[in-house]
Amino acid sequence: MASDRKRQIIEAAAQSFAAFGYKATTMEQIAKLANVGKGTIYTFFKSKEELLDEIVSGLIVEIKAEAELAMDSSLPFSENVHRALYRILEFRQRHQLTAKLLQEVRNIGTAAVQEVLAKLDRAMVEFIRQKIDAAVEKGEIRPCNSEITAFLMLKTYIALIVDWEKDHEPLTKEQIAELFTLYFLQGLSR
Amino acid sequence: MASDRKRQIIEAAAQSFAAFGYKATTMEQIAKLANVGKGTIYTFFKSKEELLDEIVSGLIVEIKAEAELAMDSSLPFSENVHRALYRILEFRQRHQLTAKLLQEVRNIGTAAVQEVLAKLDRAMVEFIRQKIDAAVEKGEIRPCNSEITAFLMLKTYIALIVDWEKDHEPLTKEQIAELFTLYFLQGLSR
């Protein structure tokens, strides 16, 4: 069946990308892993790049579902946004494929990989933005430019989780939640 | 005179680093530009790396002075921190040398250049941290972990000025000040 073969190919490619990275994975390798001829891959995907793109698109859906699951509509907005962000970045760090791609983009600057990760970032910002808009609608928070807010929230989280560790002891999940609320949602001024 | 020669060398090196980058600048080039023998450079600096380090150290002093100048003790903390941060990043972007080094670290990953830019970052965070501590001392803002706060402030600024432009129209100075106050100092919750 056609869709079955397509799935096989996607799974083989995802597996290989995660294990060896995008560049180090050859189309022949994928074909062998998927038990299809190399040409077959090109009946489903225009190029290697498109194959990666489709896989990451699936990943985005997965991440959104994870984040959605982590949230709890009975909790206040601030708690939910923290949970969602934390889950998103945890996923991004833990997931073999994203971890490998993140590493690859640091070492080599493959254009395709860079583009696809940028797309992932945009999707995550968009996800948060929708949550913000919903919270504004419900009157949980005051109106604001939700795109910039979502963008800053993600950046702040990445700074706290990824960048801070470069020069300091890692912060715990609780510390991050506290800091995020303190600096971002509550503010310093008085 | 000895210190005169040293200054000549530093200026020649700074000029060449800014024009061609660290890697592309050779010691012979610097010597020629400074009108000294190549060996002379090594009577003042242990290595090319140390030469860069000394130049950047001078730059840090310059940046601090710039930031200090931009501040006004009669204004509230939030306004001053904004002015200082904006001036720091404006300087960093405009200054030929830092711009070139920033570009170089993106393209190649020269260890020396990376280290020296990290040092620059640390110095800027430390500068902000001292301003925060002073503001806490004066009771202008409530007590907080000044190191993390300074770190987050710089990251937030870089995100707004540098990262935001990658996908969107640049924000004006006023917009950035407003956003910074809104999200960072005032908070969203109510």
Added chain:
DNA sequence: CAGATGACCAAATTGTCCATATGGTCAATT
């Protein structure tokens, strides 16, 4: 003789082939 210098060296970088590997195509096959 103290400080400056440039010839000199080992190590790193760059340039040049060439053999191999790879993404993508397509005529043959099932």
Added chain:
DNA sequence: AATTGACCATATGGACAATTTGGTCATCTG
């Protein structure tokens, strides 16, 4: 009609030569 692997132009990587470069030091000079 769908699948395939031989095939092709191009990209990549390894080996080796040539060049460059950071750093040293014996020599020079004022």
